[in-house]
Amino acid sequence: MKFSVNWVGEFVELPSDNEALADLLTLAGVEIEGIENHGANFEHVVVAQINSSTQHPNADRLSVCQVDDGSGTLRQIVCGAKNYQVGEKVPLALPGAVLPNDFKIKASKLRGVESQGMLCSAKELALSEESAGLLILSSEAKIGAPIAEVFPHDTILDVEITPNRSDLLSHFGLAREIAALTGKPLRPPGIAEPATSEGDSVRISAPNECPFYSIQRLENVTVGASPDWLRAKLDAVGLRSVNNVVDVTNFVMLELGQPLHAFDADKLAGGITVRLAQPNEKFLALDGRTYPLDPKNLLIADTQRGLAIGGVMGGEESGVSATTRNVLLESAYFLPSSIRRTARELSLPSDASYRFERGVDPGMILRASARAVQLLGEIAGATVVGATIVAGELPAPPVGFALRYARCDALLGVTVPAAAVDRILEGFGLEKLGGTTEQSTWKIPSHRSDLRREVDLIEEVVRVYGIGRIPGSTRSCFSAVSAADRVYDFEAKLRQRLVARGFCEARTSALVGRDSLGNGFAAEAVELRNPLSEDHVALRPSLLPGLLGAFTRNVRAGAKSIRLFEIGRAFLPPDAAENRRLVLLLSGSAPGGANWRAGRARPLDLYDLKGALDALGLGPLRWERAENANFALAAGIYSETTLLGLGGQLSSAHAGGPAPVLVAELTLPNELESAPRIRRFQELQRFPASTRDIALLAPAALTHAEILASLTNGEEPLLAEVQLFDLFNGADSANLDDGRKSLAYSLTYQDKNRTLIHDEVNAAHDRIRQRLQRDLKVELRE
């Protein structure tokens, strides 16, 4: 909300400079989001009246004016604007004036005609950003008066009011807070509660939504323009002037926080009923639009139709117009939740609903009405007819409660003397009902319904006492390692291992678009009921589509080698069960690209993906071919018999590019959440190992796994390790026909209790060679 500092200053003495005021409020929890200057504070700029205007002899677009600047002699000014009438008053910058952008005004000749100053537009005085022609002043403006009297300098504060502090949504409310914070006396506007009576002309049939309603009749109202002082006040805080009656209701809302509404009394048929709308009841609002209502919406109605959506917006047909003579002035209390719902349903937020939905001060309802009556009498000639008619009951004042001084000290971690606590609370208008040295009981003023229990009072104490005065303490307590700790540490380890192998970590959104659902990876997903954009319609059932999106973006950006991973949650249909996943993506050239050690760039392939997964430390992983329409080559990835996920090479239709795209998505094991696995020491081998090689020619279809199974079938206890160290096929060598491949294995023999002798190693090796030949029909090479 915007506040005029001048206006607030009418009710309390303010700190001398605005920065100090802003700091005072900000550090008390009333955050100042902006400070701006308002008004025209220029020397040598005065109000002048245009007495005559004639055509410039040498320039079609210019006029020569004689203006009265109040000095007794007329001044001649050359002027380019056309938007004035002779007799109107405008701002005149005299020689010596300095306008914004360091524009210095001097007496000069324009096209041969003397000009002793400049008539100004609103823009030239920095009163608005745009303007067309001269700024025409009110006829009330005094000739010769400094322009600052018409547009007094002011500072406008943009204040963020937290939703619990509806009492601050007015200039008087903010002044009351400042008085409490500084201890300066508050100067409330002198308004007495009006005389009230109950009468048949107001009836409430929805007492829950509208507990209290009041109407004051005013007659002989002259609707017209508002006086300068009122227009200036509204203008300062960004409100447009409408007419004197509407302006007064807005003024009182800004001053005291109570929204008011004025009806044209002559347009009403019978008395007022406050009721809920009928099903499908239509209402024509003053914005010219018709709103469909339902029985949750509160309606102010006469015997024939709705007059206003209670607390939200008035009606087109019952409002005050230029011809209005008699006015009914409404001041009421509406149920905050009802107003909030209606304003939101109808998308009709207003200054009034903003205050009603946060709760207005029950103690201000009738006084605000009286304040408006007083002003309408002064500026619109209104005469009061009868007492204020009221219906219903004002909401009960907040219930008082106790504060224990020791509890206050304990929660704040500092000792605040009881007397200081009392002084602070009394500063906020709380009344001490009694107490001891240990505790006190407090009556809460009607405008502070946010104070409901002891801890709320402690907050008031710390706001004024100052949290800066509380010394920070560094108390701690020991805590056990949790399941979440273990998961975090495990994932951190995976991340570090992948980063060490050159992978970059991606973090894609848990919300995915429909286009990525359609691509086959995630046909089924839990969709949001209220998505905001097409990019975020469902919870990702897989991390692959998101990572593929990152891949595509990087290809477009020209990346030549892409190795990405992500660790995050997937949400599985039908109930969005959460599942921690690791996904890897590789494409493009191997690390380093073309370089002097490796020669030409080698494209990343399936074995790079396998190697990356092997290095994660998840134990031995087994790949088994699987079917998946999105993959050119798909495999299930197993740890022992558990399927962890799917990996392989995407079909080029999904990859969207010529280079192979290798991906794997694994579900991270759950057992991490239990106690960590402890490795046990195993004795080091003390006796040397012997190695022998086997080179063989095998049919192309024979797999490494089949050869390995034959090599390590358990019949040779001395065989400790097998390593494939060479592989080529017909494409690599002219000496090999297409149906065959050449492999070479290095076999290591070792015994943990003794050094092996040549003969027994050779014998074991020969048995293995014979077995290969016999079982696999491979041809051994020497």
Add this chain to the structure above:
Amino acid sequence: MLAMTHPLEELRDAALAEISSAPNEAALDAARVRFLGKSGTISAWSEQMKTLAKEERPVVGKLLNQVRGAVTAALEAVGEKVRAAQETGALASLDISLPGTPNELGALHPLTQMLDRSIALFRRMGFALAAGPDVEDEWHCFDALNTAPDHPARNEADTFYLPDGRLLRTHTSTVQIRTMESAAPPIRVIAPGAAFRRDEVDATHSAQFHQIEGLYVDRGVSVADLKGTLEYFLRELFGPDTAVRFRPHYFPFTEPSFEIDVKSKALKSGEKWIEVCGCGMVHPAVFEEVNRARGDTAYDPEDWTGFAFGLGMDRLAMILFDIPDIRLFAQNDLRFLRQFVS
């Protein structure tokens, strides 16, 4: 005889001279064969021993051993020198300005780095980690956190809902409730995680963002403890000269509530206060609601007090790493990610 030089000594001198001037290992090997080889000239003396007079034998034998030792030592010493010279000679021509064998380091996402740094700091202070689901029910997200049934935050305009009525948590404060439901006090946890709000995406807003929630419940926890904890964290993060200020604020689930601003010359924002955290003392109504759900009085607000805080990781990372646009985090452009190799 004594004055005369023994032929063995002459032989030794000749051998040492040849060895010391040997230009390479081949010349050394030749010398070894010539003097100490099976039919070498020094070895020949061993054969001659038996032809010597009985009294001469020990004298010559001793001399022979000395000569053989001296020549062997010289062969070894000069061999070592020659080999070293050969090695450095070969390596002298190596171009050490050539690039090393390529071996790229990857990079952690800057948000992960921010989370890791933050978690490490809180672990120093004795916080354990806690976790909760992204898909939550309204009770954990709002009711249990003292948020009124008609509070605007619950609106479909601000919160993502699933068709079954559950929602995507709008803050990690849900983990406060989940932790207290499952464990009795004292509690000292942080919960890193994602949260979701139905915001239009722009340079500072994203539908998904990342927070670290903190909760400490114990006997006698006070605003002073809250202050000390977060001041330590922020000064460790932004530097010891960082100015930290607490501003009263409003959250339904804490009372009193604060926002924290920091100011540090090390940051681009310089002399400007920037908001980095929301926090406060756990509202007694939250304890009361947890007790209702637990069906006990484990969290009696008369016995236990606590503080809670929420730190925006995206925002902190943007401040710390000087990242201008939150959308960069979700784009995962390698040119962006690689800037944060650490």
